[in-house]
Amino acid sequence: MTQSSTAAMVALTSPPVRPSVAELLARLHSLPTPAIELGYLDPFVRVGERLHAATTIRDDDKQWLHALHRDLVAAWAERPTGLPNRAVHGDAWPGNIVRTAGGVLMMDLERFSVGPPEWDLASTAVRAKTTGAVSAR
Numbered sequence: 795m796t797q798s799s800t801a802a803m804v805a806l807t808s809p810p811v812r813p814s815v816a817e818l819l820a821r822l823h824s825l826p827t828p829a830i831e832l833g834y835l836d837p838f839v840r841v842g843e844r845l846h847a848a849t850t851i852r853d854d855d856k857q858w859l860h861a862l863h864r865d866l867v868a869a870w871a872e873r874p875t876g877l878p879n880r881a882v883h884g885d886a887w888p889g890n891i892v893r894t895a896g897g898v899l900m901m902d903l904e905r906f907s908v909g910p911p912e913w914d915l916a917s918t919a920v921r922a923k924t925t926g927a928v929s930a931r
Contacts, residue, residue: 815886815918818900823880823911835882835909837916838867873910882909887917 845851845859883890884905892899 815888815891816915818891818898819883819886819911819914822883822900823877823914825881827879827881827908832881832907834879835884835905835907835913837870837913838863839905876910876912879908880911882907882911882914884909884913885917886914887921 841863842860845856845863848856851859882905883900883903884907885902886900890900890902892901
């Protein structure tokens with residue numbers, strides 16, 4: 795699948811005001827799952843390799859992070875059943891939305907896949923509840 799065909803698939807008609815991430819995701823998740831091979835969502839893609847390659851983390855911290863990674867992978871495998879699998883963006887947050895002359899598009903499709911639609915709220919939730927969203931106020 796090419797990036798332009800994927801972008802066309804997630805192109806969304808733009809209302810007069812900038813839609814929220816949740817509104818765009820609701821539109822995306824209402825679409826039928828595409829009949830092309832997208833792969834299944836892997837929320838931990840390359841985490842183990844990145845930890846292994848890290849050179850600025852103390853060994854005891856690295857061991858703790860590897861154990862946490864294993865625990866999270868196990869918890870993901872045992873998560874409760876949620877909504878039916880759909881096409882998911884995989885990294886949906888306001889910085890991955892762009893307005894074009896043709897409408898609003900979701901960018902950064904590296905993790906676009908099939909999976910639980912609830913996952914698409916994770917990036918926004920993390921940014922809203924961590925230092926990723928600290929403001930001057």
